[in-house]
Amino acid sequence: MNNSISLYGEQFRVIAEHRYTENRDQPVLQIFEVETGTPGGVLSVCIPGARLNQDETILKSLFGLDIVETLEKAGIAQRTNRLIQSGYGKYPVVKLNNKFMLKFGSTKH
Numbered sequence: 001m002n003n004s005i006s007l008y009g010e011q012f013r014v015i016a017e018h019r020y021t022e023n024r025d026q027p028v029l030q031i032f033e034v035e036t037g038t039p040g041g042v043l044s045v046c047i048p049g050a051r052l053n054q055d056e057t058i059l060k061s062l063f064g065l066d067i068v069e070t071l072e073k074a075g076i077a078q079r080t081n082r083l084i085q086s087g088y089g090k091y092p093v094v095k096l097n098n099k100f101m102l103k104f105g106s107t108k109h
Contacts, residue, residue, distance in 0.1 A: 002075060005071065007031070011033070013032050013033075014029055026050075028057070043059055059094060078097065
C-alpha cells in the first residue's frame with residue numbers, strides 16, 4: 001500500500017491521525033506535501049448524522065478530480081457507491097483499506 005497520491009501535479013502523503021468525534025469517530029483524511037511535509041489540506045468532510053462504519057469516511061469534492069479513484073489507485077480506499085446528501089451537495093463515502101487503518105486508525109484526538 002502506498003499512502004501517497006498526486007493532486008494537481010504535486011505529490012502528497014495521506015494520513016488519518018485524527019477523527020471527527022461528532023460523527024462516530026469518522027477518520028479525518030489529511031494530506032502533506034511529500035518533499036517538505038507542509039500541510040496540504042483535508043480530503044474528508046464531517047456531515048453530522050451520517051451513518052458510517054468505523055473504517056469509512058466522507059470525501060470533499062475537489063474541482064476537476066475524481067478523488068475516490070485517486071485513493072483507490074493508491075490502495076488507500078475503496079468506493080462504496082454511497083453518497084451522503086448535505087445541503088445542495090452529494091458527497092462520496094469510501095471504505096478505508098485495512099492496511100491503511102492499521103497504520104493510522106488507532107489515534108484519536
